[in-house]
Amino acid sequence: MSKRFFAVLSVLIIASMALAACGATGGAGATLKIVSSLPMTGSSLTQTQTIVNAMQLRLEQAGSKACGGKYTIEYEAWDDASAALGKWDPAVETENANKAAADASIIAYLGTFNSGAAKLSIPILNAAGPLTMISPANTNPGLTKADKDLPGVTDSYYPTGVRSYSRVVAADDIQGKVAANFVKSLGATTVYILDDQELYGKGVADVFDATAQEIGLTVVGHEGIDPKAADYKALMTKISTSNAGGPPDAIYVGMVVDNNASQLLKDKVAIMGDNETVKYVGPDGIQTQAFIDGAGADVSAGVYASVAGVALDKLPPAGLQFVKDYTAKFGDLTEPYAVYGYETMNVALKAIEDVCAAGGDPTDRAAINSAVFAIKNFDGALGTWSFDANGDASLTDMTFYQVKDGKYEAVGTFK
Amino acid sequence: METTRKKFNWRRFAIATLVLYIVFLLGPIVGLDIPVVAAAIKANPLQLVQFLIIGISNGAIVAIIALGYTMVYGIIELINFAHGDVYMIGVFTSLTVLSVTGTLESKDPVKIVLGLIFALIIAIVFCAVLNATIERLAYRRLRNAPRLAPLISAIGMSFIIENIGLMWAAQAWLVPSFGTTGGASQKVFPDMLGILFASLGWNINLLASSGLALRLTIKDLLVIVLAVVLMTGLYLFVQRTRLGKAMRATAQNRDAAKMLGIDIDRVITATFLIGGGLAGAAGLMAGLYNNTAWWFMGFRAGLQSFTAAVLGGIGNITGGMLGGFLIGLLASFSDGYLNARWTNALVFATLVLILLFRPTGLLGEQTGQKA
Numbered sequence: 001m002s003k004r005f006f007a008v009l010s011v012l013i014i015a016s017m018a019l020a021a022c023g024a025t026g027g028a029g030a031t032l033k034i035v036s037s038l039p040m041t042g043s044s045l046t047q048t049q050t051i052v053n054a055m056q057l058r059l060e061q062a063g064s065k066a067c068g069g070k071y072t073i074e075y076e077a078w079d080d081a082s083a084a085l086g087k088w089d090p091a092v093e094t095e096n097a098n099k100a101a102a103d104a105s106i107i108a109y110l111g112t113f114n115s116g117a118a119k120l121s122i123p124i125l126n127a128a129g130p131l132t133m134i135s136p137a138n139t140n141p142g143l144t145k146a147d148k149d150l151p152g153v154t155d156s157y158y159p160t161g162v163r164s165y166s167r168v169v170a171a172d173d174i175q176g177k178v179a180a181n182f183v184k185s186l187g188a189t190t191v192y193i194l195d196d197q198e199l200y201g202k203g204v205a206d207v208f209d210a211t212a213q214e215i216g217l218t219v220v221g222h223e224g225i226d227p228k229a230a231d232y233k234a235l236m237t238k239i240s241t242s243n244a245g246g247p248p249d250a251i252y253v254g255m256v257v258d259n260n261a262s263q264l265l266k267d268k269v270a271i272m273g274d275n276e277t278v279k280y281v282g283p284d285g286i287q288t289q290a291f292i293d294g295a296g297a298d299v300s301a302g303v304y305a306s307v308a309g310v311a312l313d314k315l316p317p318a319g320l321q322f323v324k325d326y327t328a329k330f331g332d333l334t335e336p337y338a339v340y341g342y343e344t345m346n347v348a349l350k351a352i353e354d355v356c357a358a359g360g361d362p363t364d365r366a367a368i369n370s371a372v373f374a375i376k377n378f379d380g381a382l383g384t385w386s387f388d389a390n391g392d393a394s395l396t397d398m399t400f401y402q403v404k405d406g407k408y409e410a411v412g413t414f415k
Numbered sequence: 416m417e418t419t420r421k422k423f424n425w426r427r428f429a430i431a432t433l434v435l436y437i438v439f440l441l442g443p444i445v446g447l448d449i450p451v452v453a454a455a456i457k458a459n460p461l462q463l464v465q466f467l468i469i470g471i472s473n474g475a476i477v478a479i480i481a482l483g484y485t486m487v488y489g490i491i492e493l494i495n496f497a498h499g500d501v502y503m504i505g506v507f508t509s510l511t512v513l514s515v516t517g518t519l520e521s522k523d524p525v526k527i528v529l530g531l532i533f534a535l536i537i538a539i540v541f542c543a544v545l546n547a548t549i550e551r552l553a554y555r556r557l558r559n560a561p562r563l564a565p566l567i568s569a570i571g572m573s574f575i576i577e578n579i580g581l582m583w584a585a586q587a588w589l590v591p592s593f594g595t596t597g598g599a600s601q602k603v604f605p606d607m608l609g610i611l612f613a614s615l616g617w618n619i620n621l622l623a624s625s626g627l628a629l630r631l632t633i634k635d636l637l638v639i640v641l642a643v644v645l646m647t648g649l650y651l652f653v654q655r656t657r658l659g660k661a662m663r664a665t666a667q668n669r670d671a672a673k674m675l676g677i678d679i680d681r682v683i684t685a686t687f688l689i690g691g692g693l694a695g696a697a698g699l700m701a702g703l704y705n706n707t708a709w710w711f712m713g714f715r716a717g718l719q720s721f722t723a724a725v726l727g728g729i730g731n732i733t734g735g736m737l738g739g740f741l742i743g744l745l746a747s748f749s750d751g752y753l754n755a756r757w758t759n760a761l762v763f764a765t766l767v768l769i770l771l772f773r774p775t776g777l778l779g780e781q782t783g784q785k786a
Contacts (some may be wrong), residue, residue, distance in 0.1 A: 042711070043599050043600040044599075045597055046596040046597060053537075083577055083578065084714075114488040194755075195755060223756055225755050226755060228715040228718075228759075229715070229750075230473060230477075230705060230712070230716060231473065231704070231705045232755075233469045234748075234750035237462065237469065238462075238751045241459060241462065257600065260601075263601065263705065264440065266706055267705075271630075289595075291600075293596050293601075294709075295601075296601060296605075298594075299603075335557075337421050337678050
């Protein structure tokens with residue numbers, strides 16, 4: 001037994017040494033590395049897999065080369081979720097950021113998906129060069145824009161004083177506001193707000209709350225839910241009589257799908273009926289097929305969700321071409337975030353080319369970061385847009401989708 | 416011994432003061448404003464009954480899972496972290512059986528009832544065997560190792576089973592409704608009881624004809640009845656049968672039981688079989704009640720049930736049931752009358768408070784140097 005074990009062990013050791021040797025010889029030449037850090041264990045995978053696919057697609061279109069073939073570009077998709085949490089894990093995201101900071105060949109960090117995760121990695125990457133970070137999906141406003149109620153918080157994310165974080169998606173100060181106006185336009189006068197108590201979910205719910213009160217919607221209640229609860233029947237029972245003995249006209253949920261979003265909807269429908277009677281509206285965190293699959297086509301029928309940008313079939317020509325290429329390679333595309341993933345890789349490659357064109361060294365992280373922030377009137381898959389000094393893209397469209405026959409369908413674009 | 420005991424009392428007093436401070440002074444912040452809650456109850460007293468129904472139904476599921484934790488702990492003093500995940504496998508097993516037998520598409524009441532009974536049996540058998548297999552593979556060899564070793568291997572088993580759940584949920588050929596979004600997302604467990612009642616032309620709300628603004632659905636009733644039946648059965652089994660007696664003897668003193676000729680391995684295997692079977696039954700019940708199948712649901716349920724087992728006195732079967740119902744009720748009332756944000760805090764504050772005054776849990780026995 002022990003002899004055989006020893007034999008197997010030694011074969012394994014020799015095999016691994018041989019493999020390691022192969023790896024060492026293969027890595028010669030000037031290589032730039034781009035990594036993404038997205039939650040790939042948990043319900044968000046439905047969204048993040050399409051983002052990773054899109055990033056890979058953009059890189060393949062460039063032949064994995066930059067600056068006229070002088071540099072080879074490698075891309076690695078890192079997971080910032082853990083099986084223990086079933087969603088993004090603060091410990092893993094911090095580890096990813098530190099790992100990226102320590103690897104000098106990495107010149108761009110594409111991520112994160114969750115705003116709470118970005119809050120952790122921005123300061124680490126900012127102090128490492130700064131290593132530029134481009135997010136396809138973070139929508140919490142405070143990551144880039146100072147909040148008048150929380151002075152100094154945004155600046156504290158950038159210890160070197162240089163901005164190193166940018167995003168290609170419109171923030172929740174726009175999303176929450178547009179959502180409140182949208183709910184009012186549905187004819188609702190009373191609304192109950194629930195959030196998942198995360199930076200993103202609570203952030204967008206708070207903006208919704210403030211805007212709702214400004215435009216004359218009555219906020220019956222605003223609560224945070226336990227994202228691990230087995231069910232929400234008691235909570236929904238309470239809400240069903242919260243508006244002077246009856247249910248409110250609408251419920252707004254600020255949350256991501258990983259935080260038990262489908263269960264929340266199931267219990268709402270079980271207690272208060274379908275989504276025509278009491279409207280159910282959420283942000284981009286629940287605009288994914290995984291949400292509908294989890295709740296069922298009949299239960300989720302009529303749910304509204306907003307996503308920054310325009311519907312996939314309304315994209316500019318470059319975007320439509322992307323959808324075509326993506327579909328040819330990976331099959332049908334319904335998830336809204338793939339095009340944002342594509343655009344982040346687009347931005348990273350553009351920055352590398354710009355540095356080379358200016359005679360700079362693309363292995364210099366600071367140079368790449370400045371090149372990202374210098375992007376103006378960029379003709380990308382999302383349209384023609386620019387980054388402002390905070391790192392926000394000049395894109396403010398917000399599209400609402402509604403579940404019909406088990407799929408999200410665009411119902412209109414707002415500003 | 417004397418000095419340490421005095422010191423301990425002081426610490427307990429300090430913590431108790433802190434807890435009382437939090438409850439009474441910081442309570443109103445979380446919505447524990449007694450006049451407001453009292454007014455809410457007065458305005459709608461029926462809703463109190465509604466929260467009671469929801470709390471008991473949820474508590475019943477927690478209690479059944481808690482039994483698995485408490486039985487295993489009673490026998491081998493191991494916190495079987497994989498237990499919650501066995502329950503998750505129970506959900507997937509019953510869903511798969513319902514799908515494979517064609518029950519999901521059926522509108523025929525007889526077929527649905529037979530399908531559900533068949534799914535219950537398969538889920539119980541499969542989870543019982545799975546749990547016993549886990550014990551055989553991961554715990555038996557470590558039975559005499561330091562306490563930490565089986566604990567770590569239990570956590571390892573938990574991760575392995577969670578990942579099996581992740582893979583299972585991606586097998587759309589088994590259950591077409593799993594869809595194409597992969598194993599990570601939540602899946603629908605169809606509302607079979609709702610479909611059954613609709614096919615018979617009955618209202619799912621059993622109190623609909625009473626005119627009261629109350630919902631006691633067939634789901635609530637089934638969960639409660641099944642839980643009571645299972646718990647009574649278990650209690651009688653442990654108290655009245657030879658094997659039950661052997662289990663109690665092994666729990667009291669493993670070595671002495673061995674000396675009296677009890678086959679310890681057989682008793683432990685039986686314990687794991689029963690615990691797993693209960694988890695399988697809980698799986699079907701939770702699937703029918705909450706209509707969700709999710710690879711991660713075992714973790715949440717496991718944490719809650721473990722808390723229930725500790726609350727009731729770990730190792731004590733009646734205590735496990737009591738703890739389960741208590742947690743279900745606490746969560747339901749907190750969601751209903753306070754801010755849902757604080758439900759977990761309230762549950763764990765109660766746990767701390769009870770453990771301060773009864774360190775062995777509500778019905779826990781003095782375990783002496785064991786603990």
